[in-house]
Amino acid sequence: MKIRQVPWLMATVAAILVFAAFPGWAKDEDATIRVVYGRSIDDLPLYVGLEEGFWEEEGLTVELVRLTGEHNIVAAALHGDIHAGALDPGGFFHAALQKIPITVVAWLGHAHKGTRCGLHVDAKSGINSLQDLKGARVAEAGSITTAMILSQALKAAGMNHEDIRAIKGIKLDDSMKHEAALRSKGVDVIVA
Amino acid sequence: MLEMHGASRLLTSFNDVIPGYIFSGLFFTKKYLKKNPEKVRAYLRGLVKAFHFIRDHEEEARQWIPKYTGVEKTVAMRAALRAFEDGREPLERLYAQQEIMVKIGKLPHRVAVEEYLDYSWLPEEQDPLGGKE
Numbered sequence: 001m002k003i004r005q006v007p008w009l010m011a012t013v014a015a016i017l018v019f020a021a022f023p024g025w026a027k028d029e030d031a032t033i034r035v036v037y038g039r040s041i042d043d044l045p046l047y048v049g050l051e052e053g054f055w056e057e058e059g060l061t062v063e064l065v066r067l068t069g070e071h072n073i074v075a076a077a078l079h080g081d082i083h084a085g086a087l088d089p090g091g092f093f094h095a096a097l098q099k100i101p102i103t104v105v106a107w108l109g110h111a112h113k114g115t116r117c118g119l120h121v122d123a124k125s126g127i128n129s130l131q132d133l134k135g136a137r138v139a140e141a142g143s144i145t146t147a148m149i150l151s152q153a154l155k156a157a158g159m160n161h162e163d164i165r166a167i168k169g170i171k172l173d174d175s176m177k178h179e180a181a182l183r184s185k186g187v188d189v190i191v192a
Numbered sequence: 193m194l195e196m197h198g199a200s201r202l203l204t205s206f207n208d209v210i211p212g213y214i215f216s217g218l219f220f221t222k223k224y225l226k227k228n229p230e231k232v233r234a235y236l237r238g239l240v241k242a243f244h245f246i247r248d249h250e251e252e253a254r255q256w257i258p259k260y261t262g263v264e265k266t267v268a269m270r271a272a273l274r275a276f277e278d279g280r281e282p283l284e285r286l287y288a289q290q291e292i293m294v295k296i297g298k299l300p301h302r303v304a305v306e307e308y309l310d311y312s313w314l315p316e317e318q319d320p321l322g323g324k325e
Binding site for chain 2: 058104106108118121130
């Protein structure tokens with residue numbers, strides 16, 4: 001089991017070294033809070049906070065910094081290039097496991113009945129129920145979130161990972177790639 | 193968004209398989225918290241105001257999505273949003289998610305998160321927008 005901890009730590013250390021080698025961003029500690037965002041709809045509170053002047057009312061200047069990859073985000077924070085970032089719970093638990101000196105101070109939303117993130121199939125696919133996932137080609141992006149959702153969905157259908165055909169190595173870090181993956185007909189299911 | 197483009201059909205949602213699934217958390221380094229406590233509290237007051245604004249003025253809030261994401265307005269006005277409340281989530285729910293990770297081999301063992309999670313930076317549990325509701 002220890003083997004699984006090592007890549008998370010190593011990737012973060014590697015990212016820290018990269019940030020340390022390029023001290024490019026100005027460090028204006030007093031005036032500005034630099035916050036990571038992913039250019040996503042899920043970052044709506046950041047856009048609203050800026051546009052409705054909620055931080056201005058507090059006397060703060062907030063600067064959004066586009067950065068992806070949890071290791072990069074943690075490394076940038078430890079190096080002082082950004083001040084706040086977001087981690088999914090998997091990243092958070094691994095950071096805690098490695099005793100990385102960060103603190104989560106708020107959660108940025110949860111799923112609800114109207115949530116549309118989940119297992120998506122091609123619109124014309126014959127997969128209409130979880131039971132139909134047997135033998136389906138499922139794109140695995142490698143994230144902990146994807147693995148969790150997939151495992152729980154399969155469990156609900158009385159199946160496990162061996163009942164599907166995992167297609168690895170497909171990068172699914174933005175919605176255009178999600179569409180491309182499904183439209184390519186190379187996979188039947190993506191988690192997005 | 194995928195569905196709106198006609199590319200996909202949702203088979204099952206995050207909420208169907210893990211009710212109330214917590215998506216992500218906002219973190220600061222311990223060093224930054226120690227050095228800038230008032231800035232962090234001010235930042236979080238603004239953030240929670242934004243959560244409440246989205247809840248109470250959703251359509252108005254959605255108007256800002258295209259500017260920052262490049263998503264077309266028709267999608268921005270209809271896409272599902274996360275449920276934003278006051279930034280707090282129950283520990284039991286976090287541990288339930290953690291338990292799944294351990295079971296599927298994505299976390300070697302249970303981790304006590306309390307040392308790395310601190311809600312005391314958040315404003316008191318009240319609507320910071322007050323009269324705006």
